[in-house]
Amino acid sequence: MAEQARWTRARLGRGGPPLDLLTARFDRHVYAPHAHDEFTIGVCVGGSEVIDYRGGRIRPGPGSIVVLAPGEMHTGRPAAAEGYAYRALYAGTPLLTDGTLGTAVPHFHDPLLDDPELATALRLTHTELAACPDPLEAESRIPWLLTALARRHSTARATSDTVPGASGIAHAVRDRLADELTAPPSLAALATDLGLSRYQLLRAFRTTMGVPPYAWLAQYRVNRARRLLESGLRPAEVAGLVGFADQAHLTRWFRRVLGVTPAAYRNSVQDSGR
Numbered sequence: 001m002a003e004q005a006r007w008t009r010a011r012l013g014r015g016g017p018p019l020d021l022l023t024a025r026f027d028r029h030v031y032a033p034h035a036h037d038e039f040t041i042g043v044c045v046g047g048s049e050v051i052d053y054r055g056g057r058i059r060p061g062p063g064s065i066v067v068l069a070p071g072e073m074h075t076g077r078p079a080a081a082e083g084y085a086y087r088a089l090y091a092g093t094p095l096l097t098d099g100t101l102g103t104a105v106p107h108f109h110d111p112l113l114d115d116p117e118l119a120t121a122l123r124l125t126h127t128e129l130a131a132c133p134d135p136l137e138a139e140s141r142i143p144w145l146l147t148a149l150a151r152r153h154s155t156a157r158a159t160s161d162t163v164p165g166a167s168g169i170a171h172a173v174r175d176r177l178a179d180e181l182t183a184p185p186s187l188a189a190l191a192t193d194l195g196l197s198r199y200q201l202l203r204a205f206r207t208t209m210g211v212p213p214y215a216w217l218a219q220y221r222v223n224r225a226r227r228l229l230e231s232g233l234r235p236a237e238v239a240g241l242v243g244f245a246d247q248a249h250l251t252r253w254f255r256r257v258l259g260v261t262p263a264a265y266r267n268s269v270q271d272s273g274r
Contacts, residue, residue, distance in 0.1 A: 003027055003083075010133035012095075012142065013186025019138060020090045021130050027083035031076040038090040040068040041149065043123045047084035051076050051111075058112045060086070065113040065122065067149070070105065087126040091146055099147035099159055099199035106154035113153050121145055132249050136177075137214040139187045144202055144212065163204040169194060170208035173201065177217045181224070182243040184217060217243075218253045225250060225262065230269050235262035 005024040012019055025046070033052075044060040051058045051066065053074040060066050066086075068074055070093065078084055093105050100106065113119075125141045150156045163169065172194065177184050191201040205213050221242040228238045239250040247262075254262045 003029055006130070008130040008133055010129050010138040010142075011135040013139040013188055014135050014183060016135060016139060016186045016188060017092070019142060021126055021133075022086075022088040022090075023126070023130055024088070025083065025085040026078060027081075028078065031074075033073050033075050035071050035073050036068070036090055037070055038092050039070055039096060040066070040074075040088055040090055041122070041146070042066040042068075042086045042088035043119050043126070045085045045087060045123060047082045048079035049076055049084040049086070050079045053111055060084075060112060063114075063116060063119050065115060065119050065149075067108045067111050067113065067153070069108065069111075087123055087130075089122075089126060089142070091142070095143050095146045096150040096154070097156065098143055098197055099203075100150055100156035101159055102156070104156075106150045106156040108154050110153070115152065118145065118148060118152070122149075132245055132252070134214065134245060134249070135186070136184050136217060139198075140202065140212040140214040143198055144206075147199055159199070161203055163196070163200050163207070166204035167208050169196070169201065169204040173205055173213060174209065174216060177213060178220055181217060181221055182241075184243070187213060219257055221250075222254055222257045225254065226258075226265065229262055229266040232266075232270070235266065238262065 003026050005022065008021040010019045010021060044062055044064050046062055048059060048061050051074055053068060054072065058066065059079055096106050097103055122145055125145060129138055151158045173190055176190060187198050187201055191198045194201065202212065209216050221244060224242045225238045228241060235250060236247045239247045244250040251261050258265060
């Protein structure tokens with residue numbers, strides 16, 4: 001397989017700050033010593049790599065998480081002829097401190113982490129956002145996972161997970177998302193309106209609704225899409241009317257929720273009508 005490096009830029013909420021995602025596979029490429037302004041958080045998905053970092057060497061293998069601090073020089077190269085593949089994202093410090101006490105840069109004693117559950121979640125989130133960088137989905141998933149990363153593996157201390165009035169908060173957010181389904185507000189803006197941190201808003205919503213905001217809105221959009229498909233509109237028309245990025249985005253969620261494609265659903269209800 002040829003070497004590849006594909007960058008995707010997501011937005012953390014509508015009009016929010018950018019978040020860069022890298023999907024890479026290298027057989028021979030050697031990175032020159034360099035540093036990033038943000039945290040570099042990667043998951044190895046194949047092969048093995050050698051990274052020079054903080055005067056030592058780390059050797060990520062499949063399933064391991066790598067966390068490189070802002071401003072820290074590092075390199076990267078294949079550890080063997082098979083090369084290596086990884087997914088990485090580049091996150092500003094606030095994304096790791098939203099659910100922790102203080103705003104200091106979290107310190108990770110060990111840059112190489114063994115956390116299979118979190119590695120799987122990071123890899124899946126990265127893959128799905130790289131395919132469709134929906135702003136609300138990015139803002140619902142990335143800060144939540146990075147807060148978990150900081151809480152589990154850094155020196156940062158967790159804030160309380162108790163959010164007074166969680167049910168009322170969740171229903172207020174739900175109503176705003178439903179009212180503005182084609183261009184939903186950012187969670188950061190909603191949190192500010194409610195006098196909360198974004199993490200508190202996410203916590204309240206997930207606790208009350210059982211799913212994060214983007215997943216709730218996607219299911220609400222699917223239900224709206226059903227009505228439009230039943231009226232005879234085509235999936236390509238329906239996708240934009242209910243706020244999905246395109247027909248593929250609609251299809252992905254329609255199948256998740258109902259088990260069939262929008263086209264198959266439309267055909268079946270029209271056939272039964274005839």
